Amino acid sequence: MTRATKTYVSETVSRLQPSGIRRFFDLAASMEGVISLGVGEPDFVTSWSVREACILSLEQGYTSYTANAGLLELRQEIAAYLSRKFGLEYRPESELLVTVGASQALDLALRAIVNPGDEVIVVEPSFVSYGPLVTLAGGVPVSVRTNGADQFKLRPQQIEEVISPRTKALILCSPNNPTGTVLNREDLAAVARIVEKHDLLVISDEIYAELTYDDPYTSFPAIEGMRERTILVSGFSKGFAMTGWRLGFVAAPEALLQAMLKIHQYAMMCAPTMAQYGAIEALKNGEHDVDEMRKSYRRRRNYFVQSLNDIGLCCHLPGGAFYAFPSIAVTGMTSEQFAERLLIEEKVAVVPGSVFGKSGEGYVRCSYASSLEQLQEAIKRMKRFLSRLQ
Amino acid sequence: MKLTEKELEIVEILENNARIPIETLAKMTSLTVEETEVILKRLEETKVIVQYATIIDWRKVDGHEGVTAMIDVKVTPKRGVGFDEVAERIYRFPEVKSVYLMSGAYDLSVVIEGRSMAEVAHFVSEKLSTLDSVISTTTHFILKKYKHDGTVFDQGDQDRRIVVAP
Ligand SMILES: Cc1ncc(COP(=O)(O)O)c(C=O)c1O
Numbered sequence: 011m012t013r014a015t016k017t018y019v020s021e022t023v024s025r026l027q028p029s030g031i032r033r034f035f036d037l038a039a040s041m042e043g044v045i046s047l048g049v050g051e052p053d054f055v056t057s058w059s060v061r062e063a064c065i066l067s068l069e070q071g072y073t074s075y076t077a078n079a080g081l082l083e084l085r086q087e088i089a090a091y092l093s094r095k096f097g098l099e100y101r102p103e104s105e106l107l108v109t110v111g112a113s114q115a116l117d118l119a120l121r122a123i124v125n126p127g128d129e130v131i132v133v134e135p136s137f138v139s140y141g142p143l144v145t146l147a148g149g150v151p152v153s154v155r156t157n158g159a160d161q162f163k164l165r166p167q168q169i170e171e172v173i174s175p176r177t178k179a180l181i182l183c184s185p186n187n188p189t190g191t192v193l194n195r196e197d198l199a200a201v202a203r204i205v206e207k208h209d210l211l212v213i214s215d216e217i218y219a220e221l222t223y224d225d226p227y228t229s230f231p232a233i234e235g236m237r238e239r240t241i242l243v244s245g246f247s248k249g250f251a252m253t254g255w256r257l258g259f260v261a262a263p264e265a266l267l268q269a270m271l272k273i274h275q276y277a278m279m280c281a282p283t284m285a286q287y288g289a290i291e292a293l294k295n296g297e298h299d300v301d302e303m304r305k306s307y308r309r310r311r312n313y314f315v316q317s318l319n320d321i322g323l324c325c326h327l328p329g330g331a332f333y334a335f336p337s338i339a340v341t342g343m344t345s346e347q348f349a350e351r352l353l354i355e356e357k358v359a360v361v362p363g364s365v366f367g368k369s370g371e372g373y374v375r376c377s378y379a380s381s382l383e384q385l386q387e388a389i390k391r392m393k394r395f396l397s398r399l400q
Numbered sequence: 401m402k403l404t405e406k407e408l409e410i411v412e413i414l415e416n417n418a419r420i421p422i423e424t425l426a427k428m429t430s431l432t433v434e435e436t437e438v439i440l441k442r443l444e445e446t447k448v449i450v451q452y453a454t455i456i457d458w459r460k461v462d463g464h465e466g467v468t469a470m471i472d473v474k475v476t477p478k479r480g481v482g483f484d485e486v487a488e489r490i491y492r493f494p495e496v497k498s499v500y501l502m503s504g505a506y507d508l509s510v511v512i513e514g515r516s517m518a519e520v521a522h523f524v525s526e527k528l529s530t531l532d533s534v535i536s537t538t539t540h541f542i543l544k545k546y547k548h549d550g551t552v553f554d555q556g557d558q559d560r561r562i563v564v565a566p
Contacts, residue, residue, distance in 0.1 A: 035564035048564035138566045187566075309413065309428040316427040359564055382417075386424065 026145065029138045030365030034349065038359040045388045047376040048359040050187065052251040052332070056288070057299040060252070063291035064284050072283055078275040080108025080259070081286045087293040088259050096219070096229035098242070100261040107271055108281045108289075112217045112245040112258035114274075116181075117143050119213045119241045119260060122269040124149035128178040130213075133164050134367030135335075137187045137215070141367075144181075152177070155369035158337060161326045162189040162369075163197060166204045173204075179211040182230055185218040188366045188375035189335045190328020195228040202233045212240045217258070220249025220300055222330035223308040231261075238263050241270075248331070249300055250292045255285040307332050307379065314378040314385050321393040332379040335363065339372050341399055349374055355398075356391040401446060406431060407439055411448065418452040455551050468497075468513050468542040469520045471528065472506040474535040483507060486533045495523055506538070517541065 016024075031048075038044050055061075079085060085102035092098040100106050109115040116139060124130065124147040132140045132151045144151040152172050156162040169180065182201070184193040193201070205212055214230035231240040245258025260270060274280075311328065318325045318336045325336035338348045345362035352358050363370030378385060403411065409429045413420060426436040443449045458464050475486050483501050490510055491499040498511040510528070514520040520539070529537055545553055 029566065031564055031566050035562065038563040044563060046561075046563040049561050050565045051561055053559065053561070305412075309409070312430050313424055313427040316430075361564060382420070382424070382428075 022145065026142055031138060031361060034353075034359070034361060034365075037350070038353060041353070041357060044353070044357045044359050045380070045384050045391070046359040047378070047380060047385075047388055048361050049377050049379060050333075051253040051379065052248060052303065053379045053381065054251040054303055056250065056252050056255070057292075057296060059295055059299075060250070060288045060292045064288035067284055067287035072287060074283065076108075076280045076283050076286060078280055079106065079271055080281055081283075081290070084108055084286050084290050084293075085259075087290055088261070091293050092229075092242075092261060096227070097232050098229055098237070098261070101264075104264045105261055105267050107260050107267055107274060108286060109245070109258045109260055109274070110278060110281050111247060111256045112215060112243050113139065114278065114281075115243040115245065115258045115260040116140070116213065116215065117147075118270040118273055119243060119262075119266075120144055120147040120149065120179075121273055122266065123179060123211060123241075125178075127176060129174060129176045130178060131169060131172060131180040131210075132367075133180075133182065133186075135162065135186075135188050135363060135370035135373070136181070136367055137183060138365060140181050140183075149178070150176070153367060155367070156189075156191075157369065158326075158335075158373060162186065162191040162335070164193060164201060166200045169201065169204050170208075173208050173210075177208065177210060179213055180205065181213045181215065183215040184230075185222055185328070185330025187218065187331055188333050188361070188363065188370065188373075190331045190333045191326075192222055192225070192227070192329035194225060195233070198228055198230055198233050202230075202236050205239060206235060210239070212236065214240050214242050216242060216244045218248050218331040219244060221304060221307060221332060223304070223311060224327075224329050227330075241266055246289055246292060249303075250289075250296055251303060252285075252288070252292065255282070255288060257281055257285040257289050310378045310380075310382060310385060313382065314376070314389070317385075317389045318376075318392075321389060322396055323392070332377055334376045334378055335370075335373050336376065337373055341396070345371055345374050352392065352395055356395045358388050358391050358395075401448070403448070407443060407448075410436070410439055411443065414449065414452075418454075455548060457545075457553055459545075466513055466515055467517055467520055468511065468545075469524075470540045470542065471510040471512060471524060472502075472538040472540075473508040473510055473528065474506045474537075475508060475531075475533045476535060477507075478533065486531065489531060490528065493523070493527060495519075 085106040088106055089100050089102045092100055120143050126148045128149045129152045130144045130149045132153055134153045134155050141151040154168045154172055156164055219227055231237040231242050242261040246252040315325050315327050315334050322340055323336040325334050341348055345364045349360050349362040361375040363373030406429050422433055422436055426433045458466055477483050478485055487499050490496055495512050495514055497513050500509045502509050512520050512523060524537055524539055
């Protein structure tokens with residue numbers, strides 16, 4: 011007798027939980043007339059100049075592999091961009107690597123640094139991939155739970171509480187998905203002191219760095235002493251509205267970057283060539299488009315968060331990304347119940363906060379990267395939903 | 401005149417959608433409705449906001465398809481008033497939609513809308529060419545409008561994103 015097919019699956023993968031977002035996706039996708047605030051990506055199409063540059067590269071026949079680390083011209087543009095925007099200096103030849111989205115950059119970073127059993131601190135509520143990627147790299151994710159009452163800011167003593175002799179690294183995400191919370195320079199400096207004290211490495215996921223609305227942005231490696239301890243992960247998906255291009259990058263001190271490059275050259279070879287040509291254009295001439303998109307998100311954020319508060323869902327003003335993360339405590343429901351009933355009864359899709367970790371319970375994630383008309387209609391439906399509950 | 405940051409925001413938002421409810425406009429700019437009203441009033445009184453107009457796709461309206469022509473006009477400027485006087489004589493005609501003073505090969509660019517080609521031709525030959533200072537005209541008829549004042553006609557701007565994503 012042959013064994014059941016599923017027994018071929020590795021134990022690690024068998025134990026991995028499928029993303030909670032998936033279930034919601036299936037439910038929402040089966041319904042008509044849904045207003046989706048569940049989308050974690052821009053509602054803009056990539057700017058035409060970027061698409062046009064990509065088309066041109068195809069017309070000219072640039073369809074072969076690039077260097078493992080990515081086109082040198084693109085790495086030079088990334089270096090210039092990091093310098094001009096965040097005051098960071100990375101050498102294009104040895105400290106930058108072009109990846110298949112920030113997703114692959116995160117995977118590379120973790121696989122390059124984790125020894126079996128090493129602990130990696132994940133700050134919850136968090137992007138759904140961190141924990142599973144740590145596990146797949148052979149590490150153990152350890153959660154730090156930030157607090158809604160504290161606007162989900164990461165506090166240094168929270169890190170200290172979970173540090174053990176096996177703690178290797180900390181994954182930071184500012185602006186955060188799902189909370190939209192931005193850590194300012196003082197917040198980051200406080201984290202840096204703990205990082206230094208306990209000799210940790212930081213993987214700083216700055217994929218939303220272009221999308222902050224109130225204060226100037228501080229990149230973690232710009233904090234004194236942190237450049238040598240940081241793997242900076244970023245990309246084009248959010249700020250440049252290029253999710254489907256699958257293009258990101260990682261910047262790190264040479265020894266770490268070369269370690270990641272080793273994995274990358276065997277596992278991926280290189281990021282898609284045509285996307286790299288588009289990205290060069292995005293960095294060269296895309297700043298104005300990004301500014302316009304940022305303005306548009308900011309207005310929608312102001313409208314949407316104020317409206318949530320008006321209808322009785324308490325929500326802090328998130329400093330970045332395109333998510334509002336209101337508390338649904340007034341309803342007495344769990345975030346899953348809330349999201350499911352809102353979807354079925356009013357056809358508005360939001361993501362239950364619990365899929366982002368335990369401290370996301372009692373909240374839901376609403377993306378305001380939807381047209382103003384859709385946001386207005388969503389607010390109307392949510393208001394009706396809430397009034398029925400009373 | 402110098403606009404405040406909030407005033408600028410309001411103008412930018414209205415330029416794209418003049419029908420936005422004032423409550424929404426106020427929230428988008430983090431102002432109260434009263435503050436927004438005061439700003440709007442000032443912008444209207446100072447004619448920064450000239451008019452709240454609507455873009456109509458007349459091709460879709462039976463019997464109103466009409467024709468638009470862009471006319472390059474060469475004129476002799478007058479001492480003391482330059483091009484302004486002749487420009488005014490032209491823009492006062494209601495069928496004239498816009499008049500611009502241009503650099504380059506000709507002086508005024510005049511946009512005319514009429515019900516038919518004959519009507520536009522009539523206007524050019526009877527009204528425009530006969531003006532004293534007009535030296536010559538070259539008329540171009542618009543065959544199709546793809547984009548007008550920043551708005552793409554017939555845009556299939558459907559949302560291609562999947563409904564729930566991380
Ligand atoms: C915090 C965070 N990091 C990384 C990613 C992945 O981005 P990319 O499209 O560059 O792989 C996302 C996308 O949702 C995200 O929200």
